[in-house]
Amino acid sequence: MRLFIDFVPVLIWAVLAVVMVVGMLVASWVLRPHVLQNSEKTSSYECGEEPIGPARISYPYNYLVYTILFVVVDVMGAFLWLLAASSFRLSEIVVWQVLVFVLIIMGGMGFAMKNMPETFLSGQETLTLYRKAKAEQASKEIESGGH
Amino acid sequence: MIPLSWYLVLSFILIALGAYGMMVKRNLIRILIGAEIMGNGVNIALVAVSIYSPAFSFVGQGLIILVISVAAAHTALAMVLMLMYHRRYGTVDLGTPISLEDTENV
Amino acid sequence: MMQVEVWFEQIEFLAIASIVIILAYLALEHRNIVYAALFFGFMASFVAGIFLLLEAPFIAGMQIAVYTGGISALIIFAVLLIPRAQDSSLEAFASPRRRRIGLMLSGSVGLLSGGLALVFPWYDTFAPDMPPLELNLELLSQWLWSEHVIYVQMAALILLVSIVGAIAILKMDKAERLIPIQGEFGIESVEEPIDDVATIEEPSEEVGDE
Missing domain, CATH: 1.20.5 (Single alpha-helices involved in coiled-coils or other helix-helix interfaces)
Incomplete structure (x- = not known):
């Protein structure tokens, strides 16, 4: 409670952010014309290019490695934030410990950066599997509903 | 003041919800979300007990810091394992029967 | 004066706890899995509110940084990499019988752990309310x-x-x-x-x- 009072401005800020986003969405829904819903109007505008295929494309798997690197740096930042709030952060032994800590994690990042091109797998087969499953589902629906 | 038992009841509800998700769901991503919900419930219980305990120390909070960092690491590994499961068997649904024989050309 | 503060705090706890439980239920049961991941992120940030009520500010910050920022981003990325998982028409849901059995088992898990924790003798050694803020x-x-x-x-x-x-x-x-x-x-x-x-x-x- 005593601590929670200090964070009330953060809460107000979060509520303001949510209200602003929802308000913009509602305002655009209100101001939008609701007639002329043909496929030309509802297709996404890509600088004059006509969009081809579904929006659910399959990305290469090594994007996940970038996310893992982000999570690792996130945890490292949390530990260093705890240290930065203290008053003994400049004593000699703590500086050496921080150096070892950062070097271990940077070693992992360097390993990831060095091996990243070898983990490249295009997501093509994922998309193929998805299309096959979708076609199976559609054929099953046609079979069950046709009789 | 809030009694300790309220926090414990909240954490048990979260643990039961996560166990329900892990037992009932068939999608691997939902099973992982259930595991994370269970982990959150356990974190709440540990922090509440360590703060309300008469011999106050920082063991509970330091333990929670390490638990959260280990949770990040194991979730990352679980995601990679799930991707490889999907790449090999073509599904993330645990109820689908898979055959071990024709996995070589998938 | 003091009584009003106590009531305010308890109302705050009840509001945050009910929001957490509803969001956790939605994260498990929503049919669209992208929304489920989104609800999981919201649930993690409200659990940070519980940690603030417990007067553990660093745990709350780390919860927001790691769970809301990192793990829900990982889940959303994994959903993004598997287009089959985004399509809720391809997802098979459990049968009602299996669902009932799971509900009974998880309810017994919650009741058993709750009973063990609340009836156990060490529960008496804890103070009924919070020690003074010294951390x-x-x-x-x-x-x-x-x-x-x-x-x-x-x-x-x-x-x-x-x-x-x-x-x-x-x-x-x-x-x-x-x-x-x-x-x-x-x-x-x-x-x-x-x-x-x-x-x-x-x-x-x-x-x-x-």
Whole structure:
């Protein structure tokens, strides 16, 4: 409670952010014309290019490695934030410990950066599997509903 | 003041919800979300007990810091394992029967 | 005066706890899995509110940074990489009987752990309310970074192992493509050419016509 009072401005800020986003969405829904819903109007505008295929494309798997690197740096930042709030952060032994800590994690990042091109797998087969499953589902629906 | 038992009841509800998700769901991503919900419930219980305990120390909070960092690491590994499961068997649904024989050309 | 503060605090706890439980239920039961991941992120940030009520500010910040920022981003990325998982029409849900059995089992798990914790004798040794606020970031930082700094290095090693393991698992699939052949000097292994795209037949667009 005593601590929670200090964070009330953060809460107000979060509520303001949510209200602003929802308000913009509602305002655009209100101001939008609701007639002329043909496929030309509802297709996404890509600088004059006509969009081809579904929006659910399959990305290469090594994007996940970038996310893992982000999570690792996130945890490292949390530990260093705890240290930065203290008053003994400049004593000699703590500086050496921080150096070892950062070097271990940077070693992992360097390993990831060095091996990243070898983990490249295009997501093509994922998309193929998805299309096959979708076609199976559609054929099953046609079979069950046709009789 | 809030009694300790309220926090414990909240954490048990979260643990039961996560166990329900892990037992009932068939999608691997939902099973992982259930595991994370269970982990959150356990974190709440540990922090509440360590703060309300008469011999106050920082063991509970330091333990929670390490638990959260280990949770990040194991979730990352679980995601990679799930991707490889999907790449090999073509599904993330645990109820689908898979055959071990024709996995070589998938 | 004091009574009003106590009531206010309890109302705050009840509001946050009910929001957490509703969001956790939605994260498990929403049919669209992208929304489920989104609700999980919201649930993690409200659990940070519970930690603030418990007067553990650093845990709350770390919860927001790691769970809301990192783990829900991981879940959303994994959903993004598997287009089959985004399509809720392809997802098979459990039958009602299985659902009832799961509900009974998880309810018994919650009741058993709750009964064990609340009826256990050590519950009497705890104070009924919170001790005075004497903790701050300085003491926690001193506990972790000055007295038990080996834990921090162990956490760094665990993170390193997770990176190396992720890379190794992603590379393992390529290593399995080495097919053994009967060569001149016994069994050799020859690397098959990597062609993800070429070996897959084109998906047949026509479905079973009536």
